[in-house]
Amino acid sequence: MSGAHWTAYVVGKLSEWTEEDSKCKARVTNSSRIYFQELAWATHLNIGVVTAKPDLRAYLNFARLMSQGLNSTGALHFWVDIPMVAPKLPTVVANTLSPGEEPWEVWNTIRTMCEGNRRLGVLLRMPDKLPKEDIIQRWKAEPIRGLVVPTTAFTASKDLIPKLSKEYAKAFLGLITADTRIIISGSSIYPNGHEPFLGALRSLWQSLPPPTEDVTVGIPYRDFLQAPLQPLMDNLQSQTYEVFEKDPVKYSQYQKAIYTALTTKYKDEKSVCVVVVGAGRGPLVRCALRASQEAKKDLRLYAVEKNPNAIVTLRNAEKEEWKGRVKVIQSDMRQWEPDEKADILVSELLGSFGDNELSPECLDGAQHSIKTSGISIPKDSTSYLQPVAAPKVWGDLQSQHTIKAFETPYVVLLHRFCPLAQSEACFKFVHPNHEKPLDNTREKLIRFQPAKIDSILHGFAGYFESTLYEEVNISIRPKTFSKGMFSWFPIFFPLCIPLKINKGQTVEMKIWRRNDESKVWYEWCVIKPSLTPIHNSNGRSYHIGLR
Template sequence: MQKALAEASETTTTTTTTASEADPSATPSLAPEERDRLFQAPFDVTDLYIRTAESCERLVGLSAAWTHLDAESSAERYLAEKVLEKELSWAAHIGVSAIILPELALHSDRFINYARLICRAIHEFSFLQIWLRVAVGGGGGPSSSSGSDPQKAWKNWTTLKQMCGHSARLQVTLILGADLPNGALLNQWFAEPLKCVVVPTSTFTTNSKGYPVLSKAHQHLVRRLLNFTHYFVIEETAAEGPTGLTGHHQKFLRYLAAENPEMSTLEKFAAGYKDYLQSPLQPLMDHLESATYATFEQDPVKYQQYERAIYEALLDRFPPADCSNTVPAEEARNCVIFVVGAGRGPLVDRSLAAADQARRRVKIYALEKNPNAYVTLQRKQSTTWKERVTVVFGDMRYWQPPERADILVSELLGSFGDNELSPECLDGAQRLLKPEGISIPSSYSSYLAPLSSSKLYNQVAALNGIAHFQTPFVVLFDAVDCLYPPQQVWQFHHPNPTVPSDATALARIDNHHNTRYSVNHFQSTNSALVHGLAGYFDAVLYKNVTLSIHPDSHTPGMFSWFPIYFPLKTPILVPEGAVIETHLWRLTSASKVWYEWCLTTEVATTVTNDDTQEDGQSADSDHTPTKPHTNVFSTTIHNLNGSSYWIGL
């Protein structure tokens, strides 16, 4: 093992001299005795840097840079293998948490033999993490050239991941070259398990006072990286030779780490949820807890939007010209508002506020099926709302009201819009509405896009059980590469004219009109590894009053909903230029609703050999040469028949 061990702590910047042991480009020509020592003898006492076992947990091993794991000569490779074996065994013995291994050689035929050694280390040492060096951008030393394909380093890394079965203990040490690639190619790395960053001294430039600094682009990247790791290594590059003078480089990185801006209150709220997988709520089947209601009610924006929507609806339903409803004309008729699924009553408060602002007389019915929340509603009615509000205990799908509503207000939306069964509930409730009555929300749409995220994938895998890969999760995306702009998959409208007037019974017999099937196409620009689908929604509460968690139109400051993540059992590699086809079904039976999904990629191949048919007399004749060959790579259909995940009606 290389004698320098990077001590890891918060915002550690460590200097190593990869060039000091041996020039990595030189062929090692060891004397036979030295070779024998490496093969047979244990490490020398001078190799022992660590005195106490406790300190090892915070240490990261650096494997020798001079070995040639991808050498052409099988004897050299054998030597390198033996050295690596000893290093790994030593690292596992002293108990370091991770070991940094050399890059995969980009154009070597022996690449996969080295990959095998990495897979083997992961297999053999159950606790050791492998932090593989990966160079992004050119100018980062002799081995960091990416050749003609700017994605070559990422592709090799991805091949290695496939060979290791996507092990979570295979992680990335990013080497920042002087020339950074474009945004999309950098974003890819943020979907990978970034553990360490190496900044070669050659990546620094010198400012007017002679001190080492990083370019604006590099500073921006380092600030992003600081959100993911505080393990930074400054490495003296071979071209300059070891100087030991890296204090100013360290100072500059520490300066960047220190000036990382403070988070806002909203960001602090979100921080605890980043990449944290939550099971979607089942508010229809389960009774929500008080704390869940409390969290919802904290949203500073959502209820403002509801109040605005109710206000606009009140004005439209009882226009100013028709002043018969205006306060205080006592004899005028009330505007009847049903708040269905009232919970602890925030929408009742907002309805009252909207009525006051619009100067309209309202009569509100607050309906709730959760007996525990109903207790709170009763108290509020008796202490605050008084005769303006009638509280009712019951299910909106079966309640028989004394009169019908002008406005039906509900908040039944999930992260994917319809995933908390808003369509089924509101179908059952729309018979409560007068013929020209208004539903708030009036419509909502779901959106989908493929995403890449090793972190999310590994978290699902860690749950141990195939069922988890067939369950959508609510999650605030962080270490995620959102590869494509989301596309709309479907919409629901309320009231829905196709629902029969007495929908109570029907809802349980045939819910077919709420099934959906959407096929969406995404044209990939770069090669990508897709780990699942990201889901979003937006909703029209009333006319131009909306709620949205779609990335392009997210309602500012609203935090009630995080996106939804539909995982894939096996990540699927999508070549550049391939078309990704997503298939999403919303399906239903008499007792439940569920999603099924699968993803296919249509890959058009370049046939390099013109003789595509060896003996194809008949085949050649009906083969049109203008159409390229295509093949479809497909995942399995996830959650078939709702076997792993469903929402109870």
């Protein structure tokens, strides 16, 4: 075989009979010697991956060897060979060093001791019978590089073709990605060995319906960390607008909200003044025009935008498409002095966490353009937070080796993650804002529901819900998600140090939204079950500019 084939196709298996954690020192020494001899052989052959199987009762020396192996080899990947469910042993010899009997605990200890090295993955052995959903869900967050399915998990159909139960198939599909290696273990009654089992799994994968548009759009962004937009400081690019404009749900909801307002609150008006602030390349202007046509209501329509590049597109549409039905104004909405005040002020300035792109500050600054009786679409926005285990994205942050990385909220389509409790409401903003004085600072102590399972807290996923008008909403919160909408991915507030959360424990966190004359920022920390330092104190690592 060529070197390239050894690297691409061969998975090395380190000896399983070694006893790194034996009480006998000679055996420990011998095991370590064998381990390094085998690693040297794997490196010599240029193998890409080796698997190693820990003793579930004692594995601290094993973890130390893995750490040393990871640090002494440049590119070799290590897969920890571990069962999803602990095998039933006749008598478990108690070992005082062992922190837990759950295989996930073993994996978590090894991973933590190896500093979450990204070359460390899991070769997960599925059981004959599935455990509780929580246990499967927790594994879904982990870097499963190989999945072993026992032949005993299959039943044979009438025509003797092996098949998995519906639940088992669902769990299997939830644990794999396109590059997970699948291994069949156990005896086979078929003359052609394991091929019928592999064939059954292949057809299962192929029988999946093609992904919907919103899923397809998200695939390249899964677990990919992005710095949130700075819509005030930066000017969005044409391509960014183009992505927004493809959303099939957002604009239909806006159109519905404008239509509902025109046909209820403004049903007796002959003509209504609508101002779109932050018009971009004009999709909300088109929503307003379609709603007016549908409601058979005349509009006096204005489009305000501060991005000088987007204005070029708007001016072109003003001339070629809207033909005098829309007046385009280049201005910051906070400074614009209108000739006529709005009945309806329409905007879409929401970030993944609702207020994180400064929609409250912009809309407060623009509300002098609304009549006293006028309304804002959206009417309000509420952010939500949810504690999550997200080892993949946390590992990516760790590899940046900076405090700043852990003190920045990132936009990320969380894929390999596990929620530890349901999301809870955080900050709410209402528009127009009749508070006096206007104050967009906030603070909130959030207590989440007790954890259902032992896990690790890597940070908090953030979402928003927004009422556009009356019953018309948009949401990226999992429970109320606007199906098919893809304009926003969640936000992730990381923690510098992952925290162990035990089953039944309650996570309590505190978050502040703070500001000064030039910027807005968040600070956050965990209060319970253990205290962390305040992240992003005084906005030292991350802020959103007001200018």
